[in-house]
Amino acid sequence: MQFDQILQYSLSGLSTGAIYALIGIGFSIIYNATGIINFAQGEFVMLGGLVTLSCLELLQLPLWAAIPCAVAVCTVIGVLFERLAIRPLRQPTPINLVIITIGGSILIRGLAMLVWGKDTHAIPPFSGDTPIAIGGATILPQHLWILAITLIIIIFNKLYFYHTISGKAMRACSYNRRAAGLVGIDVRRMVLFSFIISSAMGAVAGIIVAPLTMTAYDVGVMLGLKGFCAAIIGGMSSGISTVIGGLLLGILESLGAGLISSGYKDAIAFIILLLILFLRPQGLFGKADSERV
Amino acid sequence: MNFKVMNFILAAVTLLFSTTVFAAAPIKIGALFAVTGPAAFLGEPERNSAKMVIDEINKSGGVKGRKLELVVYDTAGDATKAVQLATKLIKDDKVVAIIGPSTTGETMAVIPVAEKEQIPLISCSAGSKITDPVKRWVFKTAQNDALAVGKIFEHLQKNRMTKVSILTVSDGFGASGREQLKQQAAKYGISIVSDDTYGPKDTDMTAQLTKIRGAHAQAIICWGTNPGPAVIAKNARQLGIKTPLFMSHGVSSKKFIELAGEAAEGIKLPSGKVVVADMLSGSDKQKKSLMAFVKDYQKHYRAEGDHFGGHAWDAVMLIRNAVEKGADTAAAIRDQLEKTRNFAGIGGSFNYSGQDHAGLGKDAFVLVEIKNKDWVIVK
Numbered sequence: 058m059q060f061d062q063i064l065q066y067s068l069s070g071l072s073t074g075a076i077y078a079l080i081g082i083g084f085s086i087i088y089n090a091t092g093i094i095n096f097a098q099g100e101f102v103m104l105g106g107l108v109t110l111s112c113l114e115l116l117q118l119p120l121w122a123a124i125p126c127a128v129a130v131c132t133v134i135g136v137l138f139e140r141l142a143i144r145p146l147r148q149p150t151p152i153n154l155v156i157i158t159i160g161g162s163i164l165i166r167g168l169a170m171l172v173w174g175k176d177t178h179a180i181p182p183f184s185g186d187t188p189i190a191i192g193g194a195t196i197l198p199q200h201l202w203i204l205a206i207t208l209i210i211i212i213f214n215k216l217y218f219y220h221t222i223s224g225k226a227m228r229a230c231s232y233n234r235r236a237a238g239l240v241g242i243d244v245r246r247m248v249l250f251s252f253i254i255s256s257a258m259g260a261v262a263g264i265i266v267a268p269l270t271m272t273a274y275d276v277g278v279m280l281g282l283k284g285f286c287a288a289i290i291g292g293m294s295s296g297i298s299t300v301i302g303g304l305l306l307g308i309l310e311s312l313g314a315g316l317i318s319s320g321y322k323d324a325i326a327f328i329i330l331l332l333i334l335f336l337r338p339q340g341l342f343g344k345a346d347s348e349r350v
Numbered sequence: 351m352n353f354k355v356m357n358f359i360l361a362a363v364t365l366l367f368s369t370t371v372f373a374a375a376p377i378k379i380g381a382l383f384a385v386t387g388p389a390a391f392l393g394e395p396e397r398n399s400a401k402m403v404i405d406e407i408n409k410s411g412g413v414k415g416r417k418l419e420l421v422v423y424d425t426a427g428d429a430t431k432a433v434q435l436a437t438k439l440i441k442d443d444k445v446v447a448i449i450g451p452s453t454t455g456e457t458m459a460v461i462p463v464a465e466k467e468q469i470p471l472i473s474c475s476a477g478s479k480i481t482d483p484v485k486r487w488v489f490k491t492a493q494n495d496a497l498a499v500g501k502i503f504e505h506l507q508k509n510r511m512t513k514v515s516i517l518t519v520s521d522g523f524g525a526s527g528r529e530q531l532k533q534q535a536a537k538y539g540i541s542i543v544s545d546d547t548y549g550p551k552d553t554d555m556t557a558q559l560t561k562i563r564g565a566h567a568q569a570i571i572c573w574g575t576n577p578g579p580a581v582i583a584k585n586a587r588q589l590g591i592k593t594p595l596f597m598s599h600g601v602s603s604k605k606f607i608e609l610a611g612e613a614a615e616g617i618k619l620p621s622g623k624v625v626v627a628d629m630l631s632g633s634d635k636q637k638k639s640l641m642a643f644v645k646d647y648q649k650h651y652r653a654e655g656d657h658f659g660g661h662a663w664d665a666v667m668l669i670r671n672a673v674e675k676g677a678d679t680a681a682a683i684r685d686q687l688e689k690t691r692n693f694a695g696i697g698g699s700f701n702y703s704g705q706d707h708a709g710l711g712k713d714a715f716v717l718v719e720i721k722n723k724d725w726v727i728v729k
Contacts, residue, residue: 310557
């Protein structure tokens, strides 16, 4: 019985962890290209879910069409955000930029509240909701979708950053912006790219998680913070260490809620965050292991 | 020139006439609702219902020839704001009674103001401490949590279920429910075998439910408002938990069925009678009020009337009845309110007295089950 329980906690943790990882990678891509923490990242997760809902209900699109449509809309919003809020800044000191992203997130949340109202909305699962038994534990088909899509996105990320010109250029920006500019890389364009990628990824995370957790105008705050936690554990790398950070966070949360007390579930995430910041600010896996992309 | 003078006289005469017709000044009633902010799901239907019923009363000629005038302020769920606005209602608007606020926290903050200024306050929030102990000027229309808990435990006792697991949300509503569940369990011979909580924004409760599954309870009682309970219903279905699941009256709206989908089937919960108005037997005293409220709300706002709106509807009607009996000052309205007997409203049958300013009994709730995406009354 005890083993069954632990298996169930771990499986639940893995699927929530995968979501944290996706959001966390969004944080670190922007951080590495621009040096800012984009606190509006969580809002793109919220937008992903709600725009899909509108595509399904207002435009009557089938699910397979609604998803790319929603990702496209969110990417456009991400581009607008970068163009209108980040780029015009004359003296982009980190503190200014952080405050702007927080302001942006409040604005996006407020607009979403006006457009979609304060109610929670449900999105149908991608392929039914008949539970699948694994050992003594059960998961839903949606969990498999989450794990598979996260895996695919991470592989694409890897290919992009290591095997395309613009991916390599973005990595160059992350190592040294001025040097990258001197060798002819358009740093501003790379910043824009980083916003495109991370808002699209945020949207995807929001869409694949919505059938399980439902969505509302204010889901972005908590998911954003958890994603930020994952990125910190991974030392702000956009590679595998943030993914491990996310999965670790998900599993610890789930085990903590099950074995210690459910009241401390969120506390566990933030205690880990604080411990990492105090003891290993370079991330759990140290500087040598983490690839800063 | 001549024409102009004529016009002027005509206008003057019309004005004169109209003032004589409406000589009796309207009776001003204040209202504090959390129309925006986190408790907007309470405040919005409350404001809508209060406005709707005041309009209806005025359209049919007012009460004893006098119109009612509603002054509504939005507290945004903030206790400090609620106190300021209550003072404003009393000092500037000179209202004779106040309806609201929407949440227990705000109500507790406003009570000292109402007591000091001697203005009757009819709260729309559920906390039992509002009227326990009884305060001279304070009444309430929302049902106590204790009644909902009692309704579930009665059912469990009847079906000889003695071991329950509870899972409550970690906010004011859940904490109050948890307290009542623990307090009343012994009275019904029920033991609580596991006691878990979840955060209002949590998105996965399989960990808690796995733990509960290990506790081998005969029933699971979950206390929360949307969306948490819908997630729990889905998670329980995923884990294949066959233990009967009970929810609180916090989710007795169609929204819950919509969110939980298939997973909602078979869940039982105590609910006010609004959602099952058309299924009540004709002998039910509340049926007439309920049907009128549901129909009106549908007509005005194209939405389903709910309990929260009902609390405001009841409050307005209670004041109306007091005015009809000749009360038009704050003190007279208070005295008449206390004499209210057998008023069949939306929340239940109200019987206020010197010792009871909550006024409702266990019949305020019915136990309903979700079947085929609709409510069915459990006999």
